[in-house]
Amino acid sequence: MKLLEVKNLKKRYKNKEVLKDISFDMDKTETLVVIGPSGTGKSTMLKCINRLVEPDGGQILLNGQDVIKARRIEKIRQRIGMVFQEFNLFNHLTVLDNVRIGPLKVKKLQKSVATELAMENLRKVGLASEAKSYPAQLSGGQKQRVGIARALAMEPDLIMFDEPTSALDPELIGEVLEVMRKLALDGMTMLIVTHEMGFVREIADRIIFMENGEIVESGTPEKIFNAPEKERTHQFLNQFTKFWREK
């Protein structure tokens, strides 16, 4: 059984069709990266998967369980971690509490157990020493690593990353990518939206190229980067290489 199956996913905002007919699936431990121009519905697609945005049609199965028809979506969201572009840490809570609040309040684990779990995940992202700090005292890269620890502490089946480095200063991107790289090696199932093409090439098991609410093409990094079938994919990737050449 596939870990995640998305079939004919549709979403429209008023007159604009944001997601036209998205279908793909993911295996356990797979790293699937979604690339494509801005405003093509990549972020909306992620939010439809845990229904932070309600889809208009289609089917989503997590381990065979229907996400769209689920009565208690909260139960399913516990199993899908999410890391946001803007970090979205809880400003009034310490780093430790940011990571601990999910296991403690949602999973209702004992405080000592939740604390241990939170500390373990903070160690994983290299921030155990900042446990008592508040988000506003951290750098962007540190904030995002806390965001990742917060998602990990729920011990989800899948983590979705919505442009996790787009709000970061260039010198802070590396530390976040490093954590993600480690997660991939640990066998975490990850669905990533990003524009970091070098990273995509290195980390992705499979790539989806999306444009205008549709999947244009998908395949392994070798295929997408070296021999894309569609002209549009080639043009899109070319922008990046041209950009680098000009630099």
Next chain:
Amino acid sequence: MEFFLSSMSVILRGTGVTVKLTVTSLFLGAIIAVFVALAQVYGKWWLNFIATAYERVLRSIPILIIMFMIFFGLPTFGIRFDPFIAAVISLGLRSSAYQSQIFRGALLAVSEGQIMAARSLGMTGVQTFFHISFPQAVRFSIAPMTNEFTIVLKDTSIAYALGVTELLREGTYIVSTTYEPLLIYSMCAAIYFVITFGTNKFVSIMEKGFAIPGYEVRGVERG
């Protein structure tokens, strides 16, 4: 000197009533305000409509008319309050309209992203409110509440009109026996000033105590 001391004790008695009036009105107002703000921020359109109508109407009527309606008007339906209670209800209702807007703004100042993050962890709407929105909104409300406190404190003097023996009325009694209006009213004014000034100081200390470390820009999300 003796005159001064005896006047002072009467005035302090009035001050006690004024403070009681202020605190109970603000408290009543705060409780109603939370519900009005909740209805405006999270309520269905009709709940939002009712809350907004309540808030607009109460903000548009002079406090003296609210007091007269409650104290002199309601007995028409057989509902009678003593002057103190009538004053508390009037000041409380009016303050609830203003406090609801303070709290509404504070709730809206908690970024959408944090709400989304809480939901993504699997929190219910109620959990998100109590663990994420409310604790931050209360902090955002502290500073603007100082202002509301000052307004309610000063407006308790209008309870004079219902015969509540608060600070101003006690002062007026003394004036009627001593014929020293400037001195006595100045003393009353000084007391209002001291309470306002002291409270503002106290609140700003409290605000620092409750401040989120590193988070100085109130209500503005920083990247």
